[in-house]
Amino acid sequence: MMLEKLKAQFGDAIESAEEAGRELRVQVAPQSLVQVARAAKDEGFAYLADITAMDTNDALRVVYRLISFATGWHLVASALAPRAGGRLPSLTAVFRGAEWPEREVYDMFGVRFDGHPDMRRILLTDDWEGHPLLKTWQAK
Amino acid sequence: MTQRLTPTETMVLNMGPQHPSTHGVLRLQLTLDGEVVLDCMPVIGYLHRGIEKIGEARTYPQILPYTDRLDYLSSASNNLAYVQAVEKLMGVEAPERARYLRVILLELNRIASHLMFVATFANDLAATTVFLYGLREREPIMDLFEMWTGARLTQSGLRVGGLARDIPEGFVDKAREYCTFLPPRLDEYDRLLSGNRIFRVRTEGIGILPPEEAIDYGCSGPTLRGSGVRYDIRRDEPYEVYDQLEFDVVTTSTCDCMGRYAVRMQEMRQSLRIIQQCLDRLPDGEVIAKVPRTIRPPAGEAYGRVESPRGDFGCWVVSDGGPQPARVRFRTPSFYHVAALPRMLRGWKIGDVVAILGSVDIVLGEVDR
Amino acid sequence: MSVGPYLRLTAWWQASGWPTWIADTIWMVLMAAIVTVFIMVTVLVLVWLERKVSGDIQSRVGPNRVGGRFGPLQTAADALKLLMKEDIIAEGTDKVVFILAPFVVFVPTLLVFMVVPFSGTWIVSDLNLGVLFVVAVSAFPVVGLIMAGWSSNNKYAIMGALRAAAQSLSYEVPLLMAMVCVVVAAGSLRIGDIVEAQRGGHWFILRFPLQLAFVIYFITALAEVNRVPFDLPEAESELVAGYHVEYSGMRFAFFFLAEFAHLFFVSAFCATLFFGAWEGPWLPPVAWFLIKSYAIVIVIMWVRWTLPRLRIDQVMSFAWKLLVPVGLAAVMLTALVRMQGRW
Numbered sequence: 001m002m003l004e005k006l007k008a009q010f011g012d013a014i015e016s017a018e019e020a021g022r023e024l025r026v027q028v029a030p031q032s033l034v035q036v037a038r039a040a041k042d043e044g045f046a047y048l049a050d051i052t053a054m055d056t057n058d059a060l061r062v063v064y065r066l067i068s069f070a071t072g073w074h075l076v077a078s079a080l081a082p083r084a085g086g087r088l089p090s091l092t093a094v095f096r097g098a099e100w101p102e103r104e105v106y107d108m109f110g111v112r113f114d115g116h117p118d119m120r121r122i123l124l125t126d127d128w129e130g131h132p133l134l135k136t137w138q139a140k
Numbered sequence: 141m142t143q144r145l146t147p148t149e150t151m152v153l154n155m156g157p158q159h160p161s162t163h164g165v166l167r168l169q170l171t172l173d174g175e176v177v178l179d180c181m182p183v184i185g186y187l188h189r190g191i192e193k194i195g196e197a198r199t200y201p202q203i204l205p206y207t208d209r210l211d212y213l214s215s216a217s218n219n220l221a222y223v224q225a226v227e228k229l230m231g232v233e234a235p236e237r238a239r240y241l242r243v244i245l246l247e248l249n250r251i252a253s254h255l256m257f258v259a260t261f262a263n264d265l266a267a268t269t270v271f272l273y274g275l276r277e278r279e280p281i282m283d284l285f286e287m288w289t290g291a292r293l294t295q296s297g298l299r300v301g302g303l304a305r306d307i308p309e310g311f312v313d314k315a316r317e318y319c320t321f322l323p324p325r326l327d328e329y330d331r332l333l334s335g336n337r338i339f340r341v342r343t344e345g346i347g348i349l350p351p352e353e354a355i356d357y358g359c360s361g362p363t364l365r366g367s368g369v370r371y372d373i374r375r376d377e378p379y380e381v382y383d384q385l386e387f388d389v390v391t392t393s394t395c396d397c398m399g400r401y402a403v404r405m406q407e408m409r410q411s412l413r414i415i416q417q418c419l420d421r422l423p424d425g426e427v428i429a430k431v432p433r434t435i436r437p438p439a440g441e442a443y444g445r446v447e448s449p450r451g452d453f454g455c456w457v458v459s460d461g462g463p464q465p466a467r468v469r470f471r472t473p474s475f476y477h478v479a480a481l482p483r484m485l486r487g488w489k490i491g492d493v494v495a496i497l498g499s500v501d502i503v504l505g506e507v508d509r
Numbered sequence: 510m511s512v513g514p515y516l517r518l519t520a521w522w523q524a525s526g527w528p529t530w531i532a533d534t535i536w537m538v539l540m541a542a543i544v545t546v547f548i549m550v551t552v553l554v555l556v557w558l559e560r561k562v563s564g565d566i567q568s569r570v571g572p573n574r575v576g577g578r579f580g581p582l583q584t585a586a587d588a589l590k591l592l593m594k595e596d597i598i599a600e601g602t603d604k605v606v607f608i609l610a611p612f613v614v615f616v617p618t619l620l621v622f623m624v625v626p627f628s629g630t631w632i633v634s635d636l637n638l639g640v641l642f643v644v645a646v647s648a649f650p651v652v653g654l655i656m657a658g659w660s661s662n663n664k665y666a667i668m669g670a671l672r673a674a675a676q677s678l679s680y681e682v683p684l685l686m687a688m689v690c691v692v693v694a695a696g697s698l699r700i701g702d703i704v705e706a707q708r709g710g711h712w713f714i715l716r717f718p719l720q721l722a723f724v725i726y727f728i729t730a731l732a733e734v735n736r737v738p739f740d741l742p743e744a745e746s747e748l749v750a751g752y753h754v755e756y757s758g759m760r761f762a763f764f765f766l767a768e769f770a771h772l773f774f775v776s777a778f779c780a781t782l783f784f785g786a787w788e789g790p791w792l793p794p795v796a797w798f799l800i801k802s803y804a805i806v807i808v809i810m811w812v813r814w815t816l817p818r819l820r821i822d823q824v825m826s827f828a829w830k831l832l833v834p835v836g837l838a839a840v841m842l843t844a845l846v847r848m849q850g851r852w
Contacts, residue, residue, distance in 0.1 A: 006488040011257040016368075021228075023443070048358050063456075065443070065471075069355075069371050074443070080447060097358030107190075123185035123508060132193050152662050175668075175821060266737050266818035272567040338738055338817045490668070490819035491741075 009039060011093075025075045030079045030088050037064070044074050045070040051091070051101035053081075053109045055135045060086055060109055081111050083134065089095045090116040109132035141509035143273075150178060155493065163260065163497070164504030166478065175489045179408050180482045187508040195468035200226055200300060203468060207455075208294035210470055211506040214253040216245045217448035218506075219298040220457035222468075224379060224444030226300045229437035229459050237425040238302035240418045244315070245297050246380075246446075247287075247411040247418075252281045252409075253449035254404045261401060261498040262333060265342055268448045270329055277325055280318050287311060299437055302428030312419055319412045319419075330405055334398070343397035347484045347496035350395060357483065358476035361451025362407065363497040363500050367402035368393035369432070387414050393435035404449075404501070436463050450474055450501060473507035538767045540545040540633050544622050549729040552769040556584040556818065558803075559769075559810055564822035580839030593844070594758035599662060600756065606660035611756070611763035614615045618770040624700050625777050628787045628794035632700065639700035640688050644681075644780065647733065650767060651677040654742060669754070672821050673742035680732035680739075683725050686836030690722035690843040704786045717772045718842040723783045725836050730775040730809075732824070734768065736788035743822050775803035 003094035006026060007017060015094060016027040016120045028036050059080045060107035066075040081088055091098040102113045103122040110131035121128060129139055165186035191210065195203045205221045208215035220242060227233065234242070238318040255428040259274025282292040289295040297304055318458055333339045349359070351367045364371060372389040374382040390406040392399035437459040444455045451473030458467040477500045484496050533812045557572065564571025572580025598607060600685020624639045626632040636642050651673060671709065693699055694713055695706040706713075713719045730737040780786060780801035789797030819827070 047355050049452065049454060051454070052456065052465040052469045052471070054469075056466075065454075065456075069369075069376065078445075081257070084460070094354045095358075096353065096483075097476055097479065100475065106205050121185075123188040127476065151664060153668075199734060262817070266740065267568050267816065268563075269814050272569065276568065291747055332815075333817075336817060338819055342817060342820060489822065 005043070006039065007103065010036060022072060022123075023076050025076045025078070027078045027080075030081065031069070033077070033079055034063075034089050034091060034094060036089050037066070040066050040075050041094060044070050044075075047102075048095040048097045049074070049100060050090070051105060051107045052079055053111060055083065055109065055133065059083060059136060060134075062088060062105060062109075062111060064091070081137075084110065086111040087114055088112075089114050092116055107131070110134065143480075144394060148173065157183075158479055163479055164507075166502070166504055166507070168493070168497075170490070170493065172490065175488065175491075177485050177488055177493060178483045180493075182478050182481055184314060184478060184504070184507050187504045188392075188497070189509065191509045192470065194466055195465060197236065197464065199463045200437070200465065203465070204298070205294070205296050207470070208296050209505055210393055210472060210509060211448055211453065211503045212294060213256055214249040214449045215294045216242075216249040217296060217446045217453050218455075218470075219296060220322055220380075221299045221444040221448075221470075222452050222457070223300055224446065225442045225455045225457040226444075228442035228444065229440055230300065230431070230435070232429050232431055234302040235426045235429055236381075236423050236427070236493060238307075238429075240422050241307060241427065242298065242313070243380050243382065243385070244415055244418045245295070245303075247285060247414045248281050248315075249295075250411045250449045250495060251408050252278050252390065254408045255499045257404055257449075258329060258333075258401075259499075261495075261501075262339075264494045264498040265339060266337065266375075267333065267336075270332060273325070277322060280314075280321065283399045284311065284314060284318065287314070291313060299431075301431035302426070305410075306427045312422070314475060315415060315419060319416050322412060322500040323409065326405065326408060334402070334405075340398065342491070342495050343499065343505060344394070346492050347489065347499060348395045349420070349484050350482065354481060356479070357480035359451065359472050359480055361447065361449065362400050362403040363451060363473075363477055363480075365389070365396040366392040366403045366499075371444055373452060375420050379446065381418070385414050385417050389412075397495050400499040400501075407449075427487050434463055436461060438487045450503065450506070453506075470506070470509055472509065474502035474504070474507045478507050530791040532555050537791050544633060545619060548619060548622060548773070549766075550764050551647055551773050553584045553588070555769045555773060555806065556579060556587070556765075558806070562807060562810045563814045566811065572727045583846065588762060591762040592759055594596075597755075597757045599755050600664040603660040606656050607675065607755075608760075610653050610660060611760050611767075613655075614650045614655055615763045615767040615770075617646045617649040617653075618767045618774065625705055625774070626700055626786050627798050629704075631795065635699060635701040636840065638698050640692055640703070640802050644685060644688065647771070647774070648677070648681055650771065653767075657753055657756065663755050666754050669742045675733055675821065676735075676739060676741060676824055678849075679825050680729035681833070683828060683832035684729035684733060686833070687722045687726035688720055688730065688782065693840065693843045693847055694719060696815045696847075700781060704781060704788075707785040708788065710785070710788070712783065712788075714783040718839060718846060721835070721839045722843065723779075724784065725832060725839060726779060728826075729832065730779065732756055732828070734772050734775055734809075736772070736809060737754075738816045738819050738826055740813075740818060741824060772809065773802065775807060776809065777802040779805050 010032055017024050045068045047067045047069060049057040049065040049067050051062070051064050060083055062079050062081055063075045068097050079088055088111055090102055092102070092115065099117065100122060101115055101120065103120065105111050106113065106119060107123055108131055120126065151172045153172055154167060154168045155170060157165040167182060167183040167186070169179050169181040176491045191206050194206060204219060204222065207218040210218045213317060218254045259271045262270035262274070275458050286292050288311060288415050289297040289304060322484045349363070349367050351369045353366050354367045367392055370389055371393050375389050387410045390410060392404050439459055441456065441458040447455045452471070453473060454471035455467050456467070456469040459468040467493065481497070481500070484500070485493055488496065545564050561571040572583035574580055575586050576582030583601040598604060623633045623809065624642055654673040655670045658666040658673070691703060691713055694716065697703065705782055714723055731814055753761060756764060780798065784801050786800040787794035
């Protein structure tokens, strides 16, 4: 039901949607991420559990997991970004808890988030070169 | 506000990474005006070991000992989140005996972790004696772990499909003994601390985190429940046999350090309750399901979620069909709690920094991974 | 000092024709040496005692290897270790002040033992202004703390020093008031008179309203010696080591020695002011004095290992908003009772 709502509201921006267990998995167009997040938050998905990413060898898939305390459902939204020079809008305006995981995604994958108040590395040293969780990264 | 007659400068003070009270290698860059914290910038990564990257080059069973070392004070919850994800991918369910034993292991870990919290929290506030008492009460639990899994702290007691080993002879009796041994001591320490005027003055009303902000920051566990939000994964997204057990979800509405401390004290008592119920109902049977020798989950992704002593511990595993995962991600509660620290510290004094940081109970192993 | 031996010595001296100032000088040096040795030994014992008492409270053993089953030589071993450590003076410190600071802290704590009555005749110098002397001299070490904190070129040290200054200043006032109560009760600033006024078992602690003065004195003494719950200047878990964070080896040992010497002094002084000093049946007076002092020391240690620590603004507000009014009330009450000749 939530999926129908999202599809109705955002149409093309929702590139795919399916239910798996108690997860609603959607793929979202990058430019609509903030609006989808806001809509989800209004629908009760007020808890941002995680923002992470994965290198699928074709592209980087940035994954957002929102949880609704009331229903117990997870909304897992993915957005694709190119493996180099990727940019996505930041969710920090919607969720205060997005700030640090987005920094980690940048640190590990190189995806920058527009609108982020403090876009710099978080776990690795500031002068580190490269983004380790990419499949192409070589340890020296 | 009084008017400033003489201009003063703000001072930047580094707490950490080596500091007796930052509970690990955490660096807090505090901007101070005298004793008042104007801003705080946490710097992390001193304990980053690249476990997620390592996970991509290890087989599924090999990753398990790495998970122990994330939140090293409560390794069973880390193990379980990972194992749950893999079991979901494989479509395997642990036998009932294993599930009860897993709950016992988890709750013992919770008690051990909370005792460590009480000990270090009291130590930060200079009630040094409670530090030693807390660690002393933890020793019987360590003995139980050693008896069962061979290790005191990083047990790796779980396996995909169940447990590594069944409990040995005498475990049940020793565990029951502990359940009667601990409550009077908890009462004593509670009186020693929360009955003490100085302790109360250092923790009541300090470090307020309003509930909406707590949720917005992604806080979970006692940090969230200390702010009045009644959310516990064991109750709201039950796993193992929690849906068949009776226990209370403890919350306080004070949103301060005392609240978070009180939640953990009560949670220990609830954990003892859970353990006793499990010991009573423990069925016979196998402790591990039939699982192939080489674990190759079919392609797909799964998320395991556990209520660790620190909060919402999640593990996202993506499989490409091979013996090694394509991605292993650990969503750790302390990461988000450290992110929320600036909000909790702003406006308080240096002495409060230690109290607030202690009350949030972070473990750097899971912040940095 | 002990009038008897002194007179005999000077008599003998004059008889042999030497000038008296030499005798006086030798006497002073001798007294200084004896007192210093006594303090050193006491500090060694106190450190050992602290570790044993804390071990007992925390259900563990404490030192149990060095010098036998009870580890009595542990402190000596630690002192030896500190002596052998590298003397690090960090860059950017104000060297002169840095080196002087331990002495400014240590010397007054030795000096103040001049007026401590170990027994009826064993008091180095029974000054007419005994209590005033004590207050003046024991306020001095704070200057040394501030010197140490400032010269260390370290933010933690400065914070510790500032806290020490604030705390010491705030607690001097109620400390003074507690002592004034005793002075009013005894009618004199002289330590000998204060002890004399308690002879025959009429210790001040037993006389109303001096119990109030005792409580105030005990609390402010804890604050003066920087012990929990007032140990903020060196709050281990907040400021690492506070004002002496940059000190190592023997210089650090000086601070440590000074702290324990001061601790013994406030306990001894408490025994003098409230518990009749060296008075007691059938044991020699010195023994009673030491017993009472050590009993108070043990209570102070007990408090340290039980209570948490206060935050600095709480320390200050406790001093100014509670202790000072109560202290004033105690002084007035004591004066009233004394005037009515109740004792």
